[in-house]
Amino acid sequence: MGLIDRLFKDPAWGVHPDDHKRPAADQPLRVLPPPARLYMPLQQHVGGAARPVVQVGEKVLKGQLLAAAQGNISAPVHSPVSGQVVAIGEVTAPHPSGLGFTAITLESDFAERWIDADAVADPFSLAPEEITRRTAAAGVVGLGGATFPSAVKFVLGQRLKVATLIVNGGECEPYLSSDDRLMRDRASEVVDGARIVMHAIGATQVLVGIENNKPEAIAAMQLAAAPFAEVNICPVPARYPMGSDKQLIQTLTGREVPADARAAEVGVLVHNVSTCAAVHQAVRLGRPLVERIVTVNGGAVREPGNVFAPLGTLVDELLAFCGLHEAPSRLILGGPMMGSPLAHGKIPLVKGASGILAFDAREATIPPAGPCIRCGSCTRACPMGLLPLEMAARIRHDKFDEAAALMLGDCISCGCCAWVCPSHIPLVQYFSHAKGELSARERTRLRNDASRRLAEARVLRLEREAREKAEAALRRKAERAAAKAAAERQETPGETV
Amino acid sequence: MSALSRTSAAAPVAAPHASTSGSVTAVMATVMLALTPATLYGFWLYGWPSIYLWLITVAFAMLGEAVCLRLMERRAVPVLFDGSAMLTGWLLAVSLPPWAPWWIGALGGLFATMLCKQAFGGLGQNLFNPAMVARVALLISFPVQMTAWVAPLPIDMAAAPGPISGLLVTLKGIPQGLDAVSSASLLGFAKTEMSRGVDLLQSLPHAPSLSWLGSRPGSLGETASWLIAAGGLLLIVRRVISWHIPVAMLAGIAVPAALLHLVDPARYLDATTHLLSGGAMLGAFFIATDYVTSPNTARGQLIFGAGCGVLTYVIRTWAGYPEGVAFAVLLMNSLTPIIDRYVKPRVYGRDRQGVALDAPAMAARPIVGREY
Numbered sequence: 001m002g003l004i005d006r007l008f009k010d011p012a013w014g015v016h017p018d019d020h021k022r023p024a025a026d027q028p029l030r031v032l033p034p035p036a037r038l039y040m041p042l043q044q045h046v047g048g049a050a051r052p053v054v055q056v057g058e059k060v061l062k063g064q065l066l067a068a069a070q071g072n073i074s075a076p077v078h079s080p081v082s083g084q085v086v087a088i089g090e091v092t093a094p095h096p097s098g099l100g101f102t103a104i105t106l107e108s109d110f111a112e113r114w115i116d117a118d119a120v121a122d123p124f125s126l127a128p129e130e131i132t133r134r135t136a137a138a139g140v141v142g143l144g145g146a147t148f149p150s151a152v153k154f155v156l157g158q159r160l161k162v163a164t165l166i167v168n169g170g171e172c173e174p175y176l177s178s179d180d181r182l183m184r185d186r187a188s189e190v191v192d193g194a195r196i197v198m199h200a201i202g203a204t205q206v207l208v209g210i211e212n213n214k215p216e217a218i219a220a221m222q223l224a225a226a227p228f229a230e231v232n233i234c235p236v237p238a239r240y241p242m243g244s245d246k247q248l249i250q251t252l253t254g255r256e257v258p259a260d261a262r263a264a265e266v267g268v269l270v271h272n273v274s275t276c277a278a279v280h281q282a283v284r285l286g287r288p289l290v291e292r293i294v295t296v297n298g299g300a301v302r303e304p305g306n307v308f309a310p311l312g313t314l315v316d317e318l319l320a321f322c323g324l325h326e327a328p329s330r331l332i333l334g335g336p337m338m339g340s341p342l343a344h345g346k347i348p349l350v351k352g353a354s355g356i357l358a359f360d361a362r363e364a365t366i367p368p369a370g371p372c373i374r375c376g377s378c379t380r381a382c383p384m385g386l387l388p389l390e391m392a393a394r395i396r397h398d399k400f401d402e403a404a405a406l407m408l409g410d411c412i413s414c415g416c417c418a419w420v421c422p423s424h425i426p427l428v429q430y431f432s433h434a435k436g437e438l439s440a441r442e443r444t445r446l447r448n449d450a451s452r453r454l455a456e457a458r459v460l461r462l463e464r465e466a467r468e469k470a471e472a473a474l475r476r477k478a479e480r481a482a483a484k485a486a487a488e489r490q491e492t493p494g495e496t497v
Numbered sequence: 498m499s500a501l502s503r504t505s506a507a508a509p510v511a512a513p514h515a516s517t518s519g520s521v522t523a524v525m526a527t528v529m530l531a532l533t534p535a536t537l538y539g540f541w542l543y544g545w546p547s548i549y550l551w552l553i554t555v556a557f558a559m560l561g562e563a564v565c566l567r568l569m570e571r572r573a574v575p576v577l578f579d580g581s582a583m584l585t586g587w588l589l590a591v592s593l594p595p596w597a598p599w600w601i602g603a604l605g606g607l608f609a610t611m612l613c614k615q616a617f618g619g620l621g622q623n624l625f626n627p628a629m630v631a632r633v634a635l636l637i638s639f640p641v642q643m644t645a646w647v648a649p650l651p652i653d654m655a656a657a658p659g660p661i662s663g664l665l666v667t668l669k670g671i672p673q674g675l676d677a678v679s680s681a682s683l684l685g686f687a688k689t690e691m692s693r694g695v696d697l698l699q700s701l702p703h704a705p706s707l708s709w710l711g712s713r714p715g716s717l718g719e720t721a722s723w724l725i726a727a728g729g730l731l732l733i734v735r736r737v738i739s740w741h742i743p744v745a746m747l748a749g750i751a752v753p754a755a756l757l758h759l760v761d762p763a764r765y766l767d768a769t770t771h772l773l774s775g776g777a778m779l780g781a782f783f784i785a786t787d788y789v790t791s792p793n794t795a796r797g798q799l800i801f802g803a804g805c806g807v808l809t810y811v812i813r814t815w816a817g818y819p820e821g822v823a824f825a826v827l828l829m830n831s832l833t834p835i836i837d838r839y840v841k842p843r844v845y846g847r848d849r850q851g852v853a854l855d856a857p858a859m860a861a862r863p864i865v866g867r868e869y
Binding site for chain 2: 164174246250253254255256261265266267332334337338339359364366370371372373374375376377379380386387389406407410413418419420421422424426428
């Protein structure tokens with residue numbers, strides 16, 4: 001990348017961290033033998049947790065439904081091995097809180113017996129609704145990390161008549177190479193999956209955005225896409241966060257997603273390359289999503305690389321498979337820019353886990369934060385055009401509303417600002433804190449509004465009841481008086497006559 | 498196995514888990530590196546007294562910072578290591594007359610870091626550029642010493658004061674024998690002559706020479722304009738500063754200067770003279786670009802830079818002082834919060850007013866991907 005590119009062609013936003021993708025990306029894909037025990041969480045996606053449909057003690061086949069989707073936005077969970085259900089209970093969630101969530105514990109019989117697959121020879125002869133149904137049934141969710149149920153997005157794309165499917169092969173996070181490996185090794189699956197998704201949403205073209213730091217993946221994808229005129233492989237500059245939906249859409253189409261709208265409303269839908277491969281597996285082969293490629297990388301790992309592993313595998317098992325030089329100083333689920341820190345390795349691999357990073361002491365060191373010198377690096381780096389330093393200055397004084405007025409709500413938490421800050425100020429933490437405070441306030445406000453409405457209704461009701469009681473009393477009194485008068489009249493008829 | 502992967506960090510920290518290798522110290526060091534060629538050249542031109550004055554100014558600026566930190570019961574050494582106090586002292590030193598007495602540098606250095614920086618809350622909190630406040634305070638308080646310029650007397654010349662006599666110049670003032678070298682700066686000369694009724698067409702042939710190479714009276718940061726500009730370009734290439742403020746400021750000086758010079762060359766100096774005199778280059782590349790006291794958006798920086806340039810020209814041409822960079826920068830510093838309040842970048846998915854873009858209109862746009 002020459003100076004001219006840097007000055008004129010590359011996007012003005014974003015940062016360019018050392019990618020640390022190689023040598024891990026160049027290692028051949030290894031397959032993890034099924035572990036003895038697996039923990040399949042019921043909530044591996046955005047939306048409602050799945051509902052278990054198996055009993056403890058039940059024998060299951062690989063790919064058998066363990067828990068069914070529950071609600072409009074949800075995804076089912078399938079068994080990643082053949083074996084037996086041994087427990088349904090709490091395990092530690094892959095979340096910095098280290099809180100628990102419900103998972104189905106399985107014991108593998110190491111036989112790897114699959115369910116009878118309902119393969120489809122020609123998915124393009126299926127109705128889009130049928131593809132959507134099969135994708136939903138296979139538990140396919142956005143594998144780039146967002147884990148939004150894919151079928152729900154298909155429906156949205158159909159409804160809004162999206163013409164362009166964008167396939168996200170950006171993989172802009174440093175260290176991660178699972179999508180890179182997938183595109184190199186299984187390009188035809190990705191292209192086939194993308195074409196199936198295109199058919200499902202009724203789009204007319206596919207744009208596959210791949211960062212230009214992955215020439216092997218670009219070449220493999222170009223080869224795989226060559227027979228299909230509607231599939232375009234588009235190299236994009238390697239610039240973090242190119243793999244963010246909004247930035248990739250902007251780079252590939254020149255369109256922006258309006259602040260209050262979804263991508264589908266501007267005629268595009270984004271799906272990750274791994275999601276496309278999962279759709280291929282689900283629709284063409286009839287196999288649900290039970291395995292994925294995960295990058296195991298970081299200075300503490302002896303043999304970094306990509307591993308094809310069953311979901312539900314403990315992080316510890318993956319690390320043991322790749323070997324460790326030293327106890328990791330930090331464990332991360334996902335990439336270093338947006339990944340979640342893990343408190344320990346007894347946490348199961350979930351659908352959205354593209355990488356497990358075990359950092360050594362040097363990598364884990366971030367210098368202590370200093371004062372803001374207003375250098376504006378964060379402003380130049382922000383891919384959303386926000387003013388991180390100004391927002392942080394407001395948040396430091398608990399002026400959350402002022403931060404919201406600076407469009408804090410548009411922050412995508414990509415971490416560019418905090419990465420580039422020469423004073424190492426943890427800006428994303430400031431913003432997460434403020435967003436949390438603002439949404440807590442909003443919830444409190446809604447709750448207060450609701451209780452005020454209830455209280456007002458109660459006052460009105462009590463007033464009405466009192467009024468009605470009084471009116472009823474008056475009426476009865478009047479009736480009694482009238483009755484009395486009538487009775488008196490009857491008792492003394494002669495007087496009046 | 499869990500012991501295998503038990504993380505040693507007690508509390509998990511939030512993303513991002515990586516950080517740039519850059520630091521405040523690195524930023525300050527790059528700026529100082531960019532200032533070094535011009536400063537060394539200035540040392541050669543003006544000899545030992547300028548070296549002593551530089552040392553004293555930088556030392557007192559750092560001393561002032563350290564004293565304030567100790568008064569606040571904070572450790573001074575880590576903060577001094579960020580390099581900002583040294584840079585403040587350095588910038589002040591190169592804006593002083595090179596043969597000024599020691600107490601000018603000492604007072605200025607202390608004033609800059611104690612009153613103009615630490616009193617506001619330290620690095621990042623001050624509204625005004627500390628070096629320029631100190632310079633203006635000195636100029637107003639000690640106008641004689643602050644306008645006592647000397648013609649260059651390169652350090653290797655026989656007439657130049659040696660290490661000992663140079664120290665005496667700094668400590669006790671310029672001796673009688675060396676009086677011949679004292680001289681007005683070009684802008685000062687032109688202003689004085691104009692006020693005597695001698696127009697530029699007559700006075701300029703006798704004026705101190707104007708030279709890109711710096712053989713002229715002035716401060717360290719004023720004479721070697723080309724080295725200052727080269728240092729500034731280094732800062733732009735290294736992305737320490739952006740081009741907006743320097744370009745806007747130099748244009749703000751050059752455009753009115755060129756126009757008015759065209760109208761009446763007898764009354765108005767030409768653009769080149771303006772650009773090469775009175776620390777315009779130093780101001781544009783090193784002073785106005787101070788992060789803390791300048792706006793943080795590109796458009797804001799253009800406004801700020803242009804304001805600095807035009808005000809510099811106005812002050813030089815019509816106000817009482819022959820040179821106006823320091824005043825102009827300070828005036829624009831005071832506008833920085835206002836510029837930052839009103840000039841904001843456009844947020845993705847919104848227009849400049851912050852209203853969300855229209856989705857149907859956006860959906861109707863033709864898809865134009867760029868080839869990379």
